[in-house]
Amino acid sequence: MKKEILRTVKYILIAASAGLIEIGSFTLMNELLHWNYWISYLIALVLSVLWNFTINRRYTFKSASNVPKAMLLVFAYYCVFTPLSTLLEHYLTTKLGWNEYLVTIINMVLNLATEFPFQRFVVFRKTIDTNDLAVKEPAAKQSESE
Secondary structure, three states: OHHHHHHHHHHHHHHHHHHHHHHHHHHHHHHHOOOOHHHHHHHHHHHHHHHHHHHHHHHHOOOOOOHHHHHHHHHHHHHHHHHHHHHHHHHHHHHOOOOHHHHHHHHHHHHHHHHHHHHHHHHOOOOOOOOHHHHHHHHHHHHHHO
16 A cells, blocks of 8 residues: 555656646747647647656556557557547637636646556556566665665
8 A cells, every 4th residue: 555655656746747848848839939729738748748658657657568568558548638638728728718827737637637547557557566676676675674
């Protein structure tokens, strides 16, 4: 139980760093380059997904899984999440006049709430704690107790 709580906290912290990448790149494209919202959103999302997947695979899930297969599963998740979040963005910003940054944050929260369980129980479910970091953990804990 303690290990899963720690895993969840790690995921949230790494997702927060991905969120900073998403907001930073979105702001650059939206404010400085004046690109359309949806183009800025999609590029920022891709950048944050690549960061989030890479770091969480290594440090949160400690997975030695087949990277192309894991990425394909994440891609499948985003084949559903991206169109839905883009439609939500379009509706809220264009039809209701909501602030673009508020909508981006809403999408980021929805992404966090749905992607963690997907990665934990679908993408990495059989390969959690199989990489070199996980293999070294028991030896490190044993040497600490001696």
